Amino acid sequence: xxxxxxxxxxxxxxxxxxxxxxxxxxGMVIGVGSVIAMIALGNGAQNAVKARIARLGTNVLQINAxxxxxxxxxxxxxxxxxxxxxxxIIERAPHVAAVNMQQDxxxxxxxxxxxxxxxxxxxxxxxxxxxxxxxxxxxxxxxEDNNARRRVAVLGAxxxxxxxxxxxxxxxxxxxxIGGKEYIVVGVLAAKGATGFGDADEQILIPFxxxxxxxxxxxxxxxxxxxxxxxxxxPVAMAEIESAIRxxxxxxxxxxxxFTIRKQSDFLVVLSESTQTFSTMLAGVASVSLLVGGxxxxxxxxxxxxxxxREIGVRKALGATRKxxxxxxxxxxxxxxxxxxxxxxxxxxxxxTGLQSSFGWDTAIDGSSIILAFVFASVTGLIFGVxxxxxxxxxxxxxxxxxx
Numbered sequence: 001x002x003x004x005x006x007x008x009x010x011x012x013x014x015x016x017x018x019x020x021x022x023x024x025x026x027g028m029v030i031g032v033g034s035v036i037a038m039i040a041l042g043n044g045a046q047n048a049v050k051a052r053i054a055r056l057g058t059n060v061l062q063i064n065a066x067x068x069x070x071x072x073x074x075x076x077x078x079x080x081x082x083x084x085x086x087x088x089i090i091e092r093a094p095h096v097a098a099v100n101m102q103q104d105x106x107x108x109x110x111x112x113x114x115x116x117x118x119x120x121x122x123x124x125x126x127x128x129x130x131x132x133x134x135x136x137x138x139x140x141x142x143x144e145d146n147n148a149r150r151r152v153a154v155l156g157a158x159x160x161x162x163x164x165x166x167x168x169x170x171x172x173x174x175x176x177x178i179g180g181k182e183y184i185v186v187g188v189l190a191a192k193g194a195t196g197f198g199d200a201d202e203q204i205l206i207p208f209x210x211x212x213x214x215x216x217x218x219x220x221x222x223x224x225x226x227x228x229x230x231x232x233x234x235p236v237a238m239a240e241i242e243s244a245i246r247x248x249x250x251x252x253x254x255x256x257x258x259f260t261i262r263k264q265s266d267f268l269v270v271l272s273e274s275t276q277t278f279s280t281m282l283a284g285v286a287s288v289s290l291l292v293g294g295x296x297x298x299x300x301x302x303x304x305x306x307x308x309x310r311e312i313g314v315r316k317a318l319g320a321t322r323k324x325x326x327x328x329x330x331x332x333x334x335x336x337x338x339x340x341x342x343x344x345x346x347x348x349x350x351x352x353t354g355l356q357s358s359f360g361w362d363t364a365i366d367g368s369s370i371i372l373a374f375v376f377a378s379v380t381g382l383i384f385g386v387x388x389x390x391x392x393x394x395x396x397x398x399x400x401x402x403x404x
Contacts, residue, residue: 010331017304024300025340027293028380032344032373033351034289039369040352042280044362059231060130061238062262063224063245079249079258081221088248089226093240095233100130100225103211103218107179109163109204116162119203120178122211130225131200137169138187145186146207149214153183157191158201178204179215234263290373293340294380301333301388305395312395326393333385334378341377345370 014021065079086101103122108115125141128134136157145152153176160168168188176183183206191201206215228237238261245259305312312325349370352363 007331010328011335013304013308013328014332014335020300021336024297025336025343027289027296028337028340028377029293029344029347031288031290031293032341032377033347034285035373035376036345036348036365036369037351037355037363038285040348040363040365041355041361043364043366043369044356047364048362059228059234060132060263061226061228061234061241063226063241064222064260064262066258066260081224081245081259082219083221085245085248086221086224088244089224089241092244092247093226093237095229095237095240097227097229098126098130100124100126101208101221102127102223102225103208103216103220104203104222105216107215109159110177111163111165111174114163116159118159118162120211120215121203121205122208122216123205124208127205130227133192133200134190136188136190138172138185140187141205141207146209149210150207151181151183151210151214152186152207153178154187154189154205155185156189156201156203156205159204160188162202178206181215238263290376290380294337294384297333297336297381298384298388301329301385302391304332305329305388305392308392309395312392316395322393325395326389329389329392330382330385333389334381337377337381337385338374341374344377345374348373 063081063085065081081101083101086099089096089099100123104119106117107120109118109120123141124146125143128140135154138154141152141154144150155168155171157168160166160171165171171185171188174185176185189201189205212219226237226241228234241261242257246257249258251257315325349365352365355361356363
């Protein structure tokens with residue numbers, strides 16, 4: 001019996017027990033589909049993280065005061081950043097292209113009958129360029145607003161929702177109260193989304209000097225954001241910034257810095273590692289389904305060998321060799337896995353697409369995951385089909401013919 005004839009007999013045997021064949025393939029369908037869908041979810045999460053970091057700018061650095069030990073008893077945030085530090089960076093860091101300082105505090109915001117607790121951020125006009133924001137309506141705070149300490153405000157996109165406003169343009173020239181003081185809305189920011197530093201859209205910008213002298217009443221700077229002249233100059237810029245602030249704080253050489261400098265790539269590495277672990281875990285869980293499907297195929301094939309003992313005896317009596325029998329049952333197992341894998345690919349791609357369109361989840365279908373799942377299905381059929389096929393091929397034809 002040639003190879004083509006052996007394959008034809010194997011396919012005919014599967015058609016005879018069509019329902020059982022379909023149920024056997026179900027485990028493989030679920031396994032392959034789950035692997036593809038889970039990997040697509042993991043890849044989508046990684047792409048979303050990279051997109052958020054990219055929106056911040058890869059050459060952006062953030063400087064914060066850090067908690068320091070005080071007298072060996074507990075810890076307190078005694079360190080602080082001030083305008084002196086900002087000016088020192090500007091003077092002594094030539095690889096820094098722009099510096100943006102911020103003061104922020106959560107305050108009550110009231111507009112007509114609506115009120116909300118919102119982060120108020122005192123900042124300067126280059127906020128848009130340094131932080132990567134854009135205007136949706138109106139204008140940004142100007143240098144004149146900052147120098148004159150005017151009470152003007154720029155609303156973040158999510159502040160509109162908090163105040164139950166549907167048309168951002170309608171808020172221009174409206175009067176709102178921030179911390180009990182009246183401000184005029186001059187602009188509305190375009191939505192940016194989460195960036196790894198919280199929801200940057202849920203804040204209201206006011207002039208830095210207005211906040212410093214009239215609203216917050218402190219010289220403490222909460223954040224200093226800087227942009228390096230180029231991405232490859234970030235290490236040099238960080239060294240210059242560290243030297244400038246240590247000089248400003250009069251920190252001795254043998255003492256640690258009381259501030260931290262963070263770059264976006266740090267967040268990218270941490271978040272990417274987290275999402276990679278998440279993706280691997282999801283793929284691992286889904287792979288269990290493939291293993292279960294393979295075991296199910298092996299069990300069904302063993303049952304099939306027992307049911308078809310007389311058939312095997314007849315075929316051997318008519319001249320079928322051990323190799324023919326082995327190939328026939330192995331072909332049946334592999335066909336079940338390949339067909340199940342093909343259907344599983346369609347199910348997995350459909351599930352990933354459905355999750356994205358129906359629930360807005362980030363998914364990214366990877367061609368390599370499809371190939372991997374299909375190869376795994378083929379290997380599963382080969383591995384779990386060997387034992388039943390070998391058992392069928394080793395049956396003694398005389399004993400098989402006697403089998404009832």
